[in-house]
Amino acid sequence: MLEVRNLKAGYGAVDVLEGISLSVPTGACVCLIGANGAGKTTTLSAICGLVPASSGEIVLEDKEISRLAVDTIVRRGVSLVPEGRRVVANMSVEDNLLVGAYTRRDDQVGADIEAVYQRFGRLRERRKQYAGSMSGGEQQMLAIGRALMARPKLLLLDEPSMGLAPQIVNDIFRTIREINETGTTVLLVEQNAKKALSVATYGYVLETGRISFEGSASDLLKSAQIAEAYLGALS
Amino acid sequence: MNAAVAQFIASYSNIIDLCLLNSLIAYGLFLALSANMFSLATGGFMALGAYSSVYLTMELGLPFAPAVLAGAICGAAAAALIGAPVLRLRGDYFMLATFGFTEVVRVIALNWDSFTGGALGIVSIPRYTQTWHLVLALIVMVYVVHTLRGSYFGRAIAAIKQDDVVAQTMGVNVFAYRLSLFVASGFICGMAGAFAAHLNYFIGPGDFGLVRSVDALTYPILGGVNALAGPVVGAVFTTILPEALRFSNQLREILMGALVVAVVLYLPDGALSVLKLRRRSGKSGSGKVATATPRTKQ
Numbered sequence: 313m314l315e316v317r318n319l320k321a322g323y324g325a326v327d328v329l330e331g332i333s334l335s336v337p338t339g340a341c342v343c344l345i346g347a348n349g350a351g352k353t354t355t356l357s358a359i360c361g362l363v364p365a366s367s368g369e370i371v372l373e374d375k376e377i378s379r380l381a382v383d384t385i386v387r388r389g390v391s392l393v394p395e396g397r398r399v400v401a402n403m404s405v406e407d408n409l410l411v412g413a414y415t416r417r418d419d420q421v422g423a424d425i426e427a428v429y430q431r432f433g434r435l436r437e438r439r440k441q442y443a444g445s446m447s448g449g450e451q452q453m454l455a456i457g458r459a460l461m462a463r464p465k466l467l468l469l470d471e472p473s474m475g476l477a478p479q480i481v482n483d484i485f486r487t488i489r490e491i492n493e494t495g496t497t498v499l500l501v502e503q504n505a506k507k508a509l510s511v512a513t514y515g516y517v518l519e520t521g522r523i524s525f526e527g528s529a530s531d532l533l534k535s536a537q538i539a540e541a542y543l544g545a546l547s
Numbered sequence: 548m549n550a551a552v553a554q555f556i557a558s559y560s561n562i563i564d565l566c567l568l569n570s571l572i573a574y575g576l577f578l579a580l581s582a583n584m585f586s587l588a589t590g591g592f593m594a595l596g597a598y599s600s601v602y603l604t605m606e607l608g609l610p611f612a613p614a615v616l617a618g619a620i621c622g623a624a625a626a627a628l629i630g631a632p633v634l635r636l637r638g639d640y641f642m643l644a645t646f647g648f649t650e651v652v653r654v655i656a657l658n659w660d661s662f663t664g665g666a667l668g669i670v671s672i673p674r675y676t677q678t679w680h681l682v683l684a685l686i687v688m689v690y691v692v693h694t695l696r697g698s699y700f701g702r703a704i705a706a707i708k709q710d711d712v713v714a715q716t717m718g719v720n721v722f723a724y725r726l727s728l729f730v731a732s733g734f735i736c737g738m739a740g741a742f743a744a745h746l747n748y749f750i751g752p753g754d755f756g757l758v759r760s761v762d763a764l765t766y767p768i769l770g771g772v773n774a775l776a777g778p779v780v781g782a783v784f785t786t787i788l789p790e791a792l793r794f795s796n797q798l799r800e801i802l803m804g805a806l807v808v809a810v811v812l813y814l815p816d817g818a819l820s821v822l823k824l825r826r827r828s829g830k831s832g833s834g835k836v837a838t839a840t841p842r843t844k845q
Contacts, residue, residue: 391716394713400709402773414702
């Protein structure tokens with residue numbers, strides 16, 4: 313589905329990513345973990361085209377996309393759930409979902425909204441409410457639902473656990489697993505490494521703009537170094 | 548009764564025309580503001596519309612309708628031309644660049660004597676603009692804006708206004724939207740310029756400068772940038788107030804300034820949000836739970 317090769321990207325003259333390579337096979341759930349400032353969000357932004365790649369390749373379904381505009385990449389089937397949710401606060405829940413379906417002109421939009429409500433019952437209850445007036449967890453559900461409305465082939469999630477209560481985090485991760493199981497390829501960026509590795513099958517560890525480790529989720533969970541750096545030693 | 552109304556309209560027809568004209572301009576800015584474009588290009592667009600339409604009616608003897616259309620197209624064309632570079636800028640820089648455009652147009656108008664009459668301007672412009680022209684233009688405008696707001700495009704614009712990065716990641720071509728809105732704003736301002744020229748008997752370069760551009764921005768901001776009626780409320784209020792304060796020339800400038808500051812501070816959604824506040828306090832007074840108005844957060 314997605315191949316990133318030797319990608320360098322950043323803001324202005326400074327590269328945050330110093331040549332990273334990663335691969336997300338079709339149908340997989342891959343996670344990218346790392347500390348603050350490692351370049352996780354920059355990686356997702358570069359894949360979406362929000363941050364220009366200064367060198368390297370981003371290949372989506374065998375086509376190079378690193379020079380394309382954001383909206384073109386979205387139309388190719390990439391949806392981002394941005395860090396900090398960023399729902400459109402002064403719009404109703406339902407209108408947020410409709411904006412998510414912006415790229416679509418088919419008659420299945422209504423059915424997909426229904427599917428999102430099926431998945432997140434809270435959103436149905438609040439569908440006429442302003443998105444900004446909801447709790448963080450509800451906003452996260454809306455952000456995920458909104459991204460699903462584009463019927464993405466590849467779903468990018470940026471720190472979905474940020475600032476949420478542990479119970480809600482569990483719900484969100486269960487949902488991510490369900491989304492992946494129904495056939496959507498997922499690339500998940502997280503600081504909460506333990507949670508991320510519990511849903512992902514493969515993981516990459518990003519450290520100051522470079523991939524320092526990669527491996528299957530179970531290997532990464534076992535690795536002593538990872539444990540010390542990200543999971544909290546001996547916990 | 549009817550006679551009284553007729554007399555009222557007759558004695559205040561100038562003010563009524565001005566209110567209508569300014570409301571029209573206000574919608575031009577309303578469209579720009581709906582994608583966060585604080586444009587000071589209004590004066591420039593209006594000048595282009597005014598001078599070109601006057602040239603067509605007075606020099607070439609064209610009828611009024613095509614002249615107005617040509618004025619509007621001139622405004623739109625200028626917006627399309629400067630749009631590509633100017634829309635790359637954000638916030639203050641966008642404002643400065645559009646102000647620069649207005650100044651350039653003004654200086655050209657000041658110096659191109661053969662076409663614009665230079666500093667003396669153009670006099671004896673036939674008064675072709677009728678009140679019903681302005682009413683019609685305004686009704687069409689309100690209808691278009693109303694339809695737009697409820698549409699697929701309206702949702703995309705609302706998303707751009709709040710968070711253009713998110714709008715992009717939903718697949719919205721933000722640049723195309725902003726450019727279209729800017730061009731629409733140029734079209735409306737150009738049309739308003741043509742109407743203004745044929746309403747006033749005289750046009751000069753000073754009519755379309757910074758003051759005009761800032762006033763035009765004030766209308767929708769004062770009335771409300773999120774409400775459909777906001778531009779009309781702001782424009783009518785701003786047009787009538789100076790007339791009501793005619794007794795003191797200095798005071799009216801000061802009062803206008805104070806008013807704008809007060810609205811921005813206490814009613815960030817514009818004067819129309821007073822109604823919303825009343826409704827809300829009424830609700831909580833009767834013991835019901837008030838729905839919170841959205842605050843831009845997260």
